[in-house]
Amino acid sequence: MGSSTVISISDGDNQRVAGPDDDQEMKKKFQFSLLPIFSYLRSSGQKNRLQVSCVPPIISDLREKTNKQDMRKLIHSFKVGIALVLVSFLYLLDPLFSQVGENAMWAIMTVVVIFEFFAGATLSKGLNRGIGTILGGGLGCLAAALAQEVGGIGNAIVVGASVFIFAAVATYVRQVPNIKKRYDYGAMIFILTFSLVVVSGIRAEKVMRLARERLSTIGMGFVTCIFISLLVFPVWASDELHDSIASNFEHLAHSIEGCLEEYINATTFTNEKENQPIANFNRCKSILNSKSKDESLANFAKWEPWHGKFGLYYPWIKYLQIGEHLRELAATILSLKGCLQSPRQPPTAQRERIKEPCEAVGSILTWSLRELGESISKMRKCHAGTSIVPKLKSTRAEISSVSTNCKVDHQDIDHEYQDGGLAMATFVFILMEIVEKVEELAKEVDELGELAGFRSHHELA
Amino acid sequence: MGSSTVISISDGDNQRVAGPDDDQEMKKKFQFSLLPIFSYLRSSGQKNRLQVSCVPPIISDLREKTNKQDMRKLIHSFKVGIALVLVSFLYLLDPLFSQVGENAMWAIMTVVVIFEFFAGATLSKGLNRGIGTILGGGLGCLAAALAQEVGGIGNAIVVGASVFIFAAVATYVRQVPNIKKRYDYGAMIFILTFSLVVVSGIRAEKVMRLARERLSTIGMGFVTCIFISLLVFPVWASDELHDSIASNFEHLAHSIEGCLEEYINATTFTNEKENQPIANFNRCKSILNSKSKDESLANFAKWEPWHGKFGLYYPWIKYLQIGEHLRELAATILSLKGCLQSPRQPPTAQRERIKEPCEAVGSILTWSLRELGESISKMRKCHAGTSIVPKLKSTRAEISSVSTNCKVDHQDIDHEYQDGGLAMATFVFILMEIVEKVEELAKEVDELGELAGFRSHHELA
Numbered sequence: 001m002g003s004s005t006v007i008s009i010s011d012g013d014n015q016r017v018a019g020p021d022d023d024q025e026m027k028k029k030f031q032f033s034l035l036p037i038f039s040y041l042r043s044s045g046q047k048n049r050l051q052v053s054c055v056p057p058i059i060s061d062l063r064e065k066t067n068k069q070d071m072r073k074l075i076h077s078f079k080v081g082i083a084l085v086l087v088s089f090l091y092l093l094d095p096l097f098s099q100v101g102e103n104a105m106w107a108i109m110t111v112v113v114i115f116e117f118f119a120g121a122t123l124s125k126g127l128n129r130g131i132g133t134i135l136g137g138g139l140g141c142l143a144a145a146l147a148q149e150v151g152g153i154g155n156a157i158v159v160g161a162s163v164f165i166f167a168a169v170a171t172y173v174r175q176v177p178n179i180k181k182r183y184d185y186g187a188m189i190f191i192l193t194f195s196l197v198v199v200s201g202i203r204a205e206k207v208m209r210l211a212r213e214r215l216s217t218i219g220m221g222f223v224t225c226i227f228i229s230l231l232v233f234p235v236w237a238s239d240e241l242h243d244s245i246a247s248n249f250e251h252l253a254h255s256i257e258g259c260l261e262e263y264i265n266a267t268t269f270t271n272e273k274e275n276q277p278i279a280n281f282n283r284c285k286s287i288l289n290s291k292s293k294d295e296s297l298a299n300f301a302k303w304e305p306w307h308g309k310f311g312l313y314y315p316w317i318k319y320l321q322i323g324e325h326l327r328e329l330a331a332t333i334l335s336l337k338g339c340l341q342s343p344r345q346p347p348t349a350q351r352e353r354i355k356e357p358c359e360a361v362g363s364i365l366t367w368s369l370r371e372l373g374e375s376i377s378k379m380r381k382c383h384a385g386t387s388i389v390p391k392l393k394s395t396r397a398e399i400s401s402v403s404t405n406c407k408v409d410h411q412d413i414d415h416e417y418q419d420g421g422l423a424m425a426t427f428v429f430i431l432m433e434i435v436e437k438v439e440e441l442a443k444e445v446d447e448l449g450e451l452a453g454f455r456s457h458h459e460l461a
Numbered sequence: 462m463g464s465s466t467v468i469s470i471s472d473g474d475n476q477r478v479a480g481p482d483d484d485q486e487m488k489k490k491f492q493f494s495l496l497p498i499f500s501y502l503r504s505s506g507q508k509n510r511l512q513v514s515c516v517p518p519i520i521s522d523l524r525e526k527t528n529k530q531d532m533r534k535l536i537h538s539f540k541v542g543i544a545l546v547l548v549s550f551l552y553l554l555d556p557l558f559s560q561v562g563e564n565a566m567w568a569i570m571t572v573v574v575i576f577e578f579f580a581g582a583t584l585s586k587g588l589n590r591g592i593g594t595i596l597g598g599g600l601g602c603l604a605a606a607l608a609q610e611v612g613g614i615g616n617a618i619v620v621g622a623s624v625f626i627f628a629a630v631a632t633y634v635r636q637v638p639n640i641k642k643r644y645d646y647g648a649m650i651f652i653l654t655f656s657l658v659v660v661s662g663i664r665a666e667k668v669m670r671l672a673r674e675r676l677s678t679i680g681m682g683f684v685t686c687i688f689i690s691l692l693v694f695p696v697w698a699s700d701e702l703h704d705s706i707a708s709n710f711e712h713l714a715h716s717i718e719g720c721l722e723e724y725i726n727a728t729t730f731t732n733e734k735e736n737q738p739i740a741n742f743n744r745c746k747s748i749l750n751s752k753s754k755d756e757s758l759a760n761f762a763k764w765e766p767w768h769g770k771f772g773l774y775y776p777w778i779k780y781l782q783i784g785e786h787l788r789e790l791a792a793t794i795l796s797l798k799g800c801l802q803s804p805r806q807p808p809t810a811q812r813e814r815i816k817e818p819c820e821a822v823g824s825i826l827t828w829s830l831r832e833l834g835e836s837i838s839k840m841r842k843c844h845a846g847t848s849i850v851p852k853l854k855s856t857r858a859e860i861s862s863v864s865t866n867c868k869v870d871h872q873d874i875d876h877e878y879q880d881g882g883l884a885m886a887t888f889v890f891i892l893m894e895i896v897e898k899v900e901e902l903a904k905e906v907d908e909l910g911e912l913a914g915f916r917s918h919h920e921l922a
Contacts, residue, residue: 073636081629084656085621091660092617105657112628112653117636156553160546167573168542175534175578192573195545196566199552288792292753331749335796338894422893425886432883433799 075233076117083111083228087221103217110221115229118237120300122229125185126222127303132189133218137211139166140194144201159198167191182299230305237300238310242376244290244297245319248326249373251283252333253366256434259336260362263427264355281337287330294323309379315451322376322444329437332430339427350424357398361431364395368438372445381449381456384442392439399432536694537578544572544689548682564678571682576690579698581761583690587683588764589647594679597654598672600627604655605662620659628652643760691766698761699771703837705751705758706780709787710834712744713794714827717895720797721823724888725816742798748791755784770840776912783837783905790898793891800888811885818859822892825856829899833906842910842917845903853900860893 090096090104097104114125143166147158173179174187197211298316306312368388375382382388448454551557551565558565575586604627608619634640635648662668759777767773829849836843843849909915 073633076636077629077633080632080652081625084628084652085625088621088624088656088660092620102661105661108656108660109653112649112656159553160549163549164542164546167545168538171541172534172538175537188573191541191545192570195549195569195573199549199569200563200566288749289752291750331792331795332799334792335891338793338891422886422890425883426890429883429887430796430799 072235073117076235079228079232080111080115082232083115083224084108086224086228087111090217090220100213100217100220103213106214106217107221107224110218111225114222115225117235118240118297118300119229119234120237120302120304122225123305124182124300124303126225128183128186129189129218130222132186133193133215136190136193137197137215140197140201141208141211143194143198147198147201159201162198163195166194170194181295234307236304236307237297238304238314238316239308241294241297241301241316241319242310244294245322245326246373246377248287248290248323249369249376251287252326252329253369253373255281255284255330255333256362256369257366259333259340260358263336263340264351264358281334284330284334288327288334290323291327294320315448318444318448318451322441322448325437325441325444329434329441332433332437336427336430339423339430350421354424354428358431360398361395361435364391365434365438368392368442372438372442375445375449375454379452379454381454382442382445383456384446388442389439392435392442395435396432399428399435533696534578537696540689540693541572541576543693544576544685545569547685547689548572551678551681561674561678561681564674567675567678568682568685571679572686575683576686578696579701579758579761580690580695581698581763581765583686584766585643585761585764586646587686589644590650590679591683593647593650594654594676597651598658598676601655601658601662602668602672604659605668608659608662620662623659624656627655631655642756695768697765697768698758699765699775699777700769702755702758702762702777702780703771705755706783706787707834707838709748709751709784710830710837712748713787713790714830714834716742716745716791716794717823717830718827720794720801721819724797724801725812725819742795745791745795749788749795751784752788755781776909779905779909779912783902783909786898786902786905790895790902793894793898797888797891800884800891811882815885815889819892821859822856822896825852826895826899829853829903833899833903836906836910836915840913840915842915843903843906844917845907849903850900853896853903856896857893860889860896 087104087107087110090100090107100107110126110129114122114129116122116125143158143162147155147162150158170187170191174184179187200210298320301310301314301316304310368391371382371388372384375384548565548568548571551561551568561568571587571590575583575590577583577586604619604623608616608623611619631648631652635645640648658668658672661671759781762771762775762777765771829852832843832849833845836845
């Protein structure tokens, strides 16, 4: 659990990072919600055997994850410090300084600028910087040579014109969304290097030597970063994305559980109502806002070399599609909020009538979501087409029976009752939609299993 | 219209930028949707007089906006080119070069790195760079002096240790979400300057002079950027946020219109159904994903100096709150999707029964949203508390009458009909929620009017 809102992604300013407050909030939430969940488990018997094993580890898991996140940040800070000290040796040690001279500065600059939290981000920025420098330096040398050919006042004019043209064109290109997403930094470095090389070409006789020396120190900074980022306690964006998607299944299952529980038992704790639903929906909301985080993680993951369980051509795009489905599901669960928080509630007697089938639907839904999440997390095929989907389909029959029970009698023409009936019908309808969306998710997870080559149960045995 | 998905924000990688494709898509969408809208307008008479004047300008408005966006990007590219040529003069002109020497490089670097699309973003990056440089440089000088006091091998040890400690601490601080949001770049520049100054202090005798010279060239780059960014065709993030929030009201009104139209007339064009709803919902989805864009725009807007209609302490935070409400409303409208695309549809006869009241509710809703959007856009008070809210409240009575009509007769025990009834009940319930959310929005807009000092009608006259 816990990883979806916990790490702040370098590109997304809108990510929250778990801190002591979150931990407190979590504890409060679980104190509130454990009681009804346990009573629910007891009342609904063997159907929920999976939930019994799932609820207690959530708390310890969350605390563990929060500590792990803090630890990772601390380690990242140490790594940056070490990398900077290493490149500082270019200045500090006389034999090295006599080789590189003042250009050692570029190594330090490179380390500060490209060292990012995730290995993939560091690699992406480093390669962007490398390519931008080489392209900009090469073209800059050509332009500088051309300007020197012209000579005299024409020299300055050629330099000024080439700076203007290349900077304007590259800036325009930077604003194209697809280039912005992956090569923004490279384009910036291109403009920088081109301008620097072409204008200093006017003064420095040996512009080629200058370019070569700078490039070599940039290379030293790059190698230092990559070495430390990839080999010393590496933090992989691919692991982060994988775990975050897998744990979102658990979060949604937990939300559905909470919703159903609350809706059915609403009459017993109306006073605590304001405290209750928000906790469940916060997770859903953070999943709803996870699009930019997922996209940048996938972008970094693509840059990461083969490591651990992920090959070079791992289908990250499928993770994004599953993420999209999860967001839709989260939005649907959030629209249950309208029913839960609506002042128009059906009377208890009416609720009682839909209690049993709702519990059954809920337990199938949460079981399915947890199976799917576990399938991703453990990278084993879940064969959803033959195991989960049929169960979900049969669930629809149960919902139909619910829909018979939730009708309001025509005698209750009193408005309040009628609105309560509407709320209940909406609740049931949204439940149907949730079942459909989980079915779609099951198919997506099956496809991911095929594409990513998840192993079957018997291969694992 | 059009501005919510059109501009790519420098910090958010997930923004789409309008291009020729969008324009095509828009045209297609309007070809599809104009017919039913006009027939709707004709059928529902004088209630919709506001819509008649609103629909045709949408198309021309959108095309105009798209061109305007392209134009702005082009102008931005030119501005970057000009700024770079200006700072290149430090190299190109002999009298200037004799003053600054090789440090002219820092001016070029500053321009490339801090020149952003929005004036506020440029200012924020520039100030961050300035503060980071001064702090890092100052502390770096102190550390370098301390290291020179120690002398000998201890010198190198002090330098290495101080680089490690400051870099690690600053990197850890950078990861705190609130600092990351506003001062990430400043912290990076702090690490960079500190390391450069402290390590070159070992070699350069006159570290103070070096620091002063670099700072002065960075200052020149900064002034050039600010001058061009703020005075030559400035692009204000505050304008962008203001227009985007105001136009989102219109987008949501348009979506509601489209939904109601489609739901009521679904039977008449079932074949085109696949093409129809997506267009309406895309706008809602882009509003739903606008959180990070809004936040970074508000962040930049806060840095922007007094200009045009916005004062220094303009309540940008209120815009973010309104944005949050708009996103919730968009999510609710999206959940109508479930009803529209559900295979379980009520029979036409049933739809007919709710046609009239739905149209009435829809026209009040769209009128309210457009009034609110216009109030923000023209910065005049709309007195929603006395004009819009009462109308919305009376609308609830109309919805109650709808809810009476949408009940399924108990004789229709056939499942298909029953599910259709559920879909219809859900549709009506969600409509109720939309009315409530628009009421909340009206209150928020009233509050914004108070905080931002919008003028009243009679002041404008």
